[in-house]
Amino acid sequence: MDRRHEILEAATKSFSLFGYKATTMDQVAKLANVGKGTIYTFFSNKEELFHAIVFAMINEMKAEKDAIISDRRSFQENAHLVLMKMLEFRERHALLSKLIAEEKEMQTPIVQAVLVKVEQEIVHYIAEHIERAISNKEIRDVDVELVAYLIFKAYMAFAVDWQMTHEQALPEEKIVGVFRDTIFRSLIT
Amino acid sequence: MDRRHEILEAATKSFSLFGYKATTMDQVAKLANVGKGTIYTFFSNKEELFHAIVFAMINEMKAEKDAIISDRRSFQENAHLVLMKMLEFRERHALLSKLIAEEKEMQTPIVQAVLVKVEQEIVHYIAEHIERAISNKEIRDVDVELVAYLIFKAYMAFAVDWQMTHEQALPEEKIVGVFRDTIFRSLIT
DNA sequence: AAATGACCGTTATGGTTTTTTAGTCATTTT
DNA sequence: AAAATGACTAAAAAACCATAACGGTCATTT
Numbered sequence: 001m002d003r004r005h006e007i008l009e010a011a012t013k014s015f016s017l018f019g020y021k022a023t024t025m026d027q028v029a030k031l032a033n034v035g036k037g038t039i040y041t042f043f044s045n046k047e048e049l050f051h052a053i054v055f056a057m058i059n060e061m062k063a064e065k066d067a068i069i070s071d072r073r074s075f076q077e078n079a080h081l082v083l084m085k086m087l088e089f090r091e092r093h094a095l096l097s098k099l100i101a102e103e104k105e106m107q108t109p110i111v112q113a114v115l116v117k118v119e120q121e122i123v124h125y126i127a128e129h130i131e132r133a134i135s136n137k138e139i140r141d142v143d144v145e146l147v148a149y150l151i152f153k154a155y156m157a158f159a160v161d162w163q164m165t166h167e168q169a170l171p172e173e174k175i176v177g178v179f180r181d182t183i184f185r186s187l188i189t
Numbered sequence: 190m191d192r193r194h195e196i197l198e199a200a201t202k203s204f205s206l207f208g209y210k211a212t213t214m215d216q217v218a219k220l221a222n223v224g225k226g227t228i229y230t231f232f233s234n235k236e237e238l239f240h241a242i243v244f245a246m247i248n249e250m251k252a253e254k255d256a257i258i259s260d261r262r263s264f265q266e267n268a269h270l271v272l273m274k275m276l277e278f279r280e281r282h283a284l285l286s287k288l289i290a291e292e293k294e295m296q297t298p299i300v301q302a303v304l305v306k307v308e309q310e311i312v313h314y315i316a317e318h319i320e321r322a323i324s325n326k327e328i329r330d331v332d333v334e335l336v337a338y339l340i341f342k343a344y345m346a347f348a349v350d351w352q353m354t355h356e357q358a359l360p361e362e363k364i365v366g367v368f369r370d371t372i373f374r375s376l377i378t
Numbered sequence: 379a380a381a382t383g384a385c386c387g388t389t390a391t392g393g394t395t396t397t398t399t400a401g402t403c404a405t406t407t408t
Numbered sequence: 409a410a411a412a413t414g415a416c417t418a419a420a421a422a423a424c425c426a427t428a429a430c431g432g433t434c435a436t437t438t
Contacts, residue, residue, distance in 0.1 A: 003412090025400060035413035037402080046400065104293060116354050146359075146367040150343055153350070157342035158335075165305050170335075178335040186375035192381090214431060224382035226433080235431065 004042045006032040012053050016095040019102040020050060020111050047110050054114050057093060058121055061086065065125070075133040079184055080176060083155070087172045090159050097160060123148045130187075139187040151183060193231045195221040201242050205284040208291040209239060209300050236299050243303050246284060247310055250275065254314070264322040268373055269365060272344070276361045279348050286349060312337045319376075328376040340372060 010032035014023040025046060029036040043049040064085050069078045090097075096118070103111045127148035133139045158175045199221035203212040214235060218225040232238040253274050258267045279286075285307070292300045316337035322328045347364045 024398085026398095029414095036400090037413055038411080040401070041411075044401095105296065107294065119354060140370075142370050143363070143367060146347075146363065147371060149351070150346070150367060150371060153346035154339055154343065157339070157346075161342065162338070165308060174332070174335065178332060178339060181329075181331050182336060182339060182375045183371050186371045213429080215429090218383095225431090226382050227380085229432070230380075233432095 003032075003034055003038060007034060007039055007042060007049075008053060008056070011049055012095070015050065015053060016093070016098055019098050020108055021102065021106060050110065051114065054095070054099075054118065057095060058118060061089060062125065069129070075129075075136075075138040076180075076184055076188065078129075080180065083176055083179055084172065086155070087159060087175060100160065119152065123152050126151050133187075137189060140189055142187065147183075147187070151179075154179070154183060192221075192223055192227060196223060196228055196231060196238070197242060197245070200238055201245075201284070204239065204242060205287055208287050209297050210291065210295060239299065240303065243284070243288075243307065247307060250278060251314065258318070264318075264325075264327040265369075265373055265377065267318075269369065272365055272368055273361065275344070276348060276364060289349065308341065312341050315340050322376075326378060329378055331376065336372075336376070340368075343368070343372060 007028065011023070011028045014028055014031060025036055025039060028049075029039055032039075039049065043052065065082050068081050068085055073081075099111050099115060102108055103115055123145075127144050130139070130142070130144050130148055134141055134144070155175075158170055158178070163169045196217065200212070200217045203217055203220060214225055214228060217238075218228055221228075228238065232241065254271050257270050257274055262270075288300050288304060291297055292304055312334075316333050319328070319331070319333050319337055323330055323333070344364075347359055347367070352358045
């Protein structure tokens, strides 16, 4: 039985369920069926454990994105498919929305820092793809950083913020539809 | 000397400077040079006074918007001019950003409720104008509510959120530019 | 009739004690 | 010998509580 893996599983479960602050190392140890000291042989502290989990998630998302994107499809189609896939994560991973909620309630600086890094990471990936599409003359020449930021913020707005002020979450088709009709549409040459 | 007006001035100053919670009625009374009881002859409680001020601000913004919008200009041009005007408010009125900050720090329920109403109000105005432009065949037929929400969220993202994760605020021309190149561009028939 | 500020019940504050937590390390287990 | 452990400690957070500050009222004053 891989102890490192057990710890990661337990910690992921706990962070997702209770957030960063409310997750204790004793709890993680018990959930993982290891002594507390064992955790510290793999991760030097709570923050590093947390970091490892969040970036495992980002890498999982990135891998799924890379598996989808194909040179044989248009930017428009690729964007559409990746957007659909990312919307699946919305339900599958409770972690991010839990962290966003925690960051709003209490100001946990470690959580804040991680969320900023996650944002930078994702915006960076989006920007890379836009850049490439511009080089390929697939889309118009636009301010890459700003458009990437817009796409990220629009995604978060529809996928996460919407249900704060509306009764129910937006169905995925609607989100995909508005992206297709507005931001993506504006980019075609 | 109009007492009601003095009270509104004093309260606006205090709410903008200190936020909702840190503004005391005694303080407002002293600043307005009236007895505390006098405030209660005009406003039934602190929340109502607060409400009056925030919605005076919204109405001021609405008035500026109405003064700008003209049937003789295209939707595109009107949108551009209104966007420019709204960006001026960003610096002029410290109140809204103070409230947003307060809402993030402590969870003041009254502030939260007002911010939700402000969002609804503004999104509603945007939606009305989109609706009209669609009727006039000026822009394409799109999901009005979602596009209005997108415009509002994009505005907040560039005008307010951007400087949270970046060194400095975005210059207004850049914000106007990205709107022109993406969302507005996608709407033209 | 309008304005006021002392007053009241309630809520927030901040100093203090108690509990919980992250991280360590001497001991035990493999 | 190497890995795992959990009792232990210093530090941080929670619970507590006395006291101050607050929103709102109303008998009195202007």
